[in-house]
Amino acid sequence: MFGSKTLSVANNDVIMAPMNRIDSKAPACLLLALVLAACAPSGPDIRPDQQTRDPDRLAERGRYVDAAQAWLELAEEQPARAVEARIAAARQWLAAGRPDEARALVADLRLERLAPDLDFEVALLGAEIALAERDFTTAGRILSLPRDQVPESLRSRFDALNERLAEANPNSPAARVEALAEALREPEFRPEMALALLLELPLETLRNLQSEHENRPALAPWLDLAVSARARLIDDPELQRALAEWRQRHGLEAEVADDLYRWIAAWRQTLPMPESVAVLLPGDGPLARAGEVLREGLLAGWLQMPRDRRPRLDFHYLDNEPDAAVGAWFEARERGTDFVIGPLARNQVGALLALPDLTVPTLLLNRPVEDGALPAPDRPIAMLALPPEEEAELAAVRALVNEFDRAVVVAQQSDFGRRVADHFGETFRLGGGQVIARTEYAAGEFDHTETLEALLEIDRSRERIARLEQVLGSDVASEPRRRTDFDLVFLAARGGDGRQIMPQLRFLGVEPRPVYATSDIWPGGNVGGDLDGIQLPVAPWMLQEGEPARQRLRAERLYPGLVGDPTLSELHALGRDALALVPWMSMMKRDPMLYLAGNVGRLRLANGIVLERDLPWARIEDGRPVRYEPAPAD
Incomplete structure (x- = not known):
């Protein structure tokens, strides 16, 4: 169905305004009019707070239920403000101690496609409701978003809610550190106890704890352990190396690191x-x-x-x-x-x-x-x-790290080539680099000499020699030279084209300038020496x-x-x-x-x-990509 096939493996008091005293010397007609008015049917009693439906004024008076209802009425009357009004209504229901009504509004709002700031404001309301009901797991999940991903207008509220959570939650990071300090006093303390208390915490939180408690030397090795393990939690080779280095820093036996690795491996299997x-x-x-x-x-x-x-x-x-x-x-x-x-x-x-x-x-x-x-x-x-564009960005970053700041670009004449070349150029320029020349070639052609000579300005060099010979009236013993004002070449090309272009670049004297590309340059298998020397980011799977x-x-x-x-x-x-x-x-x-x-x-x-x-950085050698860590100037 739907284009798919499936296979399974409190009441308010009424306040009356006092009547003014009638002057006994008033004219008789006025007295008669007043008597007749008194005999007429009376109108409804009007409470002062009913004279306005301003929800903010109602909230200021502590009438949160009335304020919530006023916001909901406003949402009906002004559809353009409906989302903001319903958010405000949910907040007033919460202030009134009626979380069920607030939760219902939040649930409805979560079903709508909201702007990111409004969407996160609704999420914060969910955290407030969870805190009110001491559901620290839900509140923690919502408030665990990294602060730099929180809209700036909501950061102060986000921080305040996190402070409330830390004060109320018995499993807050601060509480875990104190539990660790208590455990260290016990003779049966083992290093795994520190991990059991701290390993679930985000790395930034652990580093902050490490900084906050640097004056408590008894905690230092165990906070260091938690940071070391968390930083490489799902990377086995790096995790084992980090545990070994931690063990050496603190003068512990070699088997301690092995025991900790086995404990972490078992802990990972307990994740739902x-x-x-x-x-x-x-x-x-x-x-x-x-x-x-x-x-x-x-x-x-x-x-x-x-x-x-x-x-x-x-x-x-x-x-x-x-x-x-x-x-x-x-x-x-x-x-x-x-x-x-x-x-x-x-x-x-x-x-x-x-x-x-x-x-x-x-x-x-x-x-x-x-x-x-x-x-x-x-x-x-x-x-x-x-996406290949991601690899182009990584290549640009690698070039900048290697202190290259001037590049020439060769791109396939296609949507792929333009997208990849554009992303390389944008990232390179953002880091202070400059693409000084760019050319496109037609895919499938064998000879790209003319295009590459124009890019490298060899054709201009040849023209200069010709003009000089014309002026002198005789041949000049000179060879055309390529431009020298670039640090690297970037190829936005696929494998078949690359096997034609790279030898021609080599022939035109590009080396020793490095040639960068994306992994699309390698068509798989052993391609001989045509692509040798090209540097590229590549998936570990392909190494x-x-x-x-x-x-x-x-x-x-x-x-x-x-x-x-x-x-x-x-x-x-x-x-x-x-x-x-x-x-x-x-x-x-x-x-x-x-x-x-x-x-x-x-x-x-x-x-x-x-x-x-x-991705790891690689170079094609003997027709295959191999891991490569070049010297800074390479």
């Missing part, structure tokens, strides 16, 4: 895992093969899980209609699914994000066409994608060493179609990482520094919505 996960994949059309590969990656990751941790996977196969994912998402929710992965198609991602009630945690496998469609970070939504590389080799034996096709191979890795992210997504939303060392890169929710990829 959903019972069922709905997966929305393309069932036909141009993305059908991508859907198959993603499914294989998800199943491979599922099989690597302990049996008691494996969720039920329900696969929904979508047609190409933009609203197909919407129908499948509602169907999955009706079935009681706990988590949704997908869809993959960008137009279907946008349609799903347009829903006002995305309440089931959802990991989208692409980004919407319009970046402005991103939801507020407190929503249970994240996005994981592999020749490390655990992700070993996993790739095993996957290629099981699925031969992955061999020689980096795009499909990375989609397989994406499926594995998508499932690995499921138990960590809520924690990553609370901690933008927490990263997963995945197959497609280090993944972290820096802005609470989009999973950023940090």
Whole structure:
């Protein structure tokens, strides 16, 4: 249905105004008029607070119920102010001690598509309601958003609510530190106790605690332990290295680090895992093969899980209609699914994000066409994608780190080439660099010499020689020279084109200037020496060493179609990482520094919505990408 197929593995007193005394000397007609008026039927008694329906004045008088009702009336009368009025009404219901009415308004507002600031203001109301009912878990979840992601106009209120939470919550960070200090006095204290108390806290919180308690030397080693472990919590090689370094800093036995690593590994397995996960994949059309590969990656990751941790996977196969994912998402929710992965198609991602009630945690496998469609970070939504523009930005950052500030760009004459070149240029210029020249080439052509000579100004050099010969009237023994005013070349090209362009750049004397590209430059397999020397960011999955590389080799034996096709191979890795992210997504939303060392890169929710990829730097050697850490001037 809906374009998809499913497969399962207190009352107020009345105050009367006093009557004025009647002057006995008043004229008789006036007295008669007053007597007649007294005999007439009386009008309704009017309370002073009913003379105005100004909700702010009602609230000032402590009449919070009346203020809430006045705000709701205002919402009906002025639709343009309805959202703000309902938010204010919810706040007055809360002030009146009637959280049920406030909660109902908040629930209705959460179903609407609000501007980010209003959306977060509603979320803060939810935190206030939770605090009023001593639901510290819910309040903590809402108030755990990194402060720099909070709209500036709401930060003072956000801070005040966090202070209230810390004072009221027996499990607040401050309370945990005092519990640690108490535990240290016990003879049976073990290092694992420090982790049990502190490891759940965001890294920034732990670092703040470390700074606040630096004058308490007894706490120092254990706060240091918590910071060291949390910083690399889901990165096994780095975690083991960090624990070993912590052990050495504090003069402890080697086995202490090993014991702590095993404890953390066991603790990670206690994180809640959903019972069922709905997966929305393309069932036909141009993305059908991508859907198959993603499914294989998800199943491979599922099989690597302990049996008691494996969720039920329900696969929904979508047609190409933009609203197909919407129908499948509602169907999955009706079935009681706990988590949704997908869809993959960008137009279907946008349609799903347009829903006002995305309440089931959802990991989208692409980004919407319009970046402005991103939801507020407190929503249970994240996005994981592999856009080449992201790699172009990483290449620009690497160039700036290496103190390169002048680049020339060669871009494929296509939407892909322009997008990648634009993102490189924007990031490079933002960091102080300058793109001094840019050219485009026609894809599929063999000889790009003329285009590249113009970029490198070799043609101008040749023209200067010709003019000189004309002036002198004789041949001049001189060779055309390329320009020397650039630090690097950036290629916005795909593999087949790259194999033609790189040798020609080499022939034209670009080296020793480095050539940067995105991973699209490598078509997979061993491509001989054509691409050797190109530097690029690449997924750990595509490297020749490390655990992700070993996993790739095993996957290629099981699925031969992955061999020689980096795009499909990375989609397989994406499926594995998508499932690995499921138990960590809520924690990553609370901690933008927490990263997963995945197959497609280090993944972290820096802005609470989009999973950023940090990729290792590589160089193509002997036809394959290998990890490469160049000297600063390289």
